[in-house]
Amino acid sequence: MRSRTALLPALTVALLAACSGKPAPPPDTAKPRAAPAKPAPALRAIGTEPGWLAEVDAGPKPKMRLQLDYGLRKMELSIVIENEHKDGYVGVTDDGTMIGLIYKREQCSDGMSDRVYAASAALWDGHKMYQGCAEVASP
Structure with a gap:
């Protein structure tokens, strides 16, 4: 085509x-x-055991993309808001599941590599808590 x-x-x-x-x-x-380069996310969090990834777009109407349980579960949330403490994001999936992603600016290691991240992260998908590390865009 x-x-x-x-x-x-x-x-x-x-x-x-x-x-x-x-x-x-x-x-x-x-x-x-080439397509224009995708802007860096406001937050990119990863974790292991089980492997997961979360990205939140920068800007006034961010989207959140999730890959949970080694990529077996993938979701995109189109309505995401920054929480009141400005240290995370909340949103709701199409099926009504509440998602919460918070971070704390402190050194963090993902446990699988020698890489050190600027923040730790926790993700709640309504059923399970995931722990990991994050890269946070400067304010």
Whole structure:
């Protein structure tokens, strides 16, 4: 499908040129433009045993993406708010499950690597508490 889409502009130019009697310009051979880089999340938290990942977008209407239990459970929350203490986020999944993600600015190691993070993190998915570390964007 992508090759058809790429040919449409060149075909249109060729057809217009044929109708006007002027030679068609050479097709655009420039490489397709890359999508704009995704901005860094406001918070990215990870944990082990079981493996999990949470990302919260920066901005006035952030979304939260979760991968829980080694990626077996994936969720995206479109309505997320920063909590009153400005140290975490809360949201509700489509099925009504309350999600809470908090962090504390302190050194943290994920237990699996030698990497040291700037914050510890805890995630509650309505059924289970996950512990881990986090990267937090500067305010």
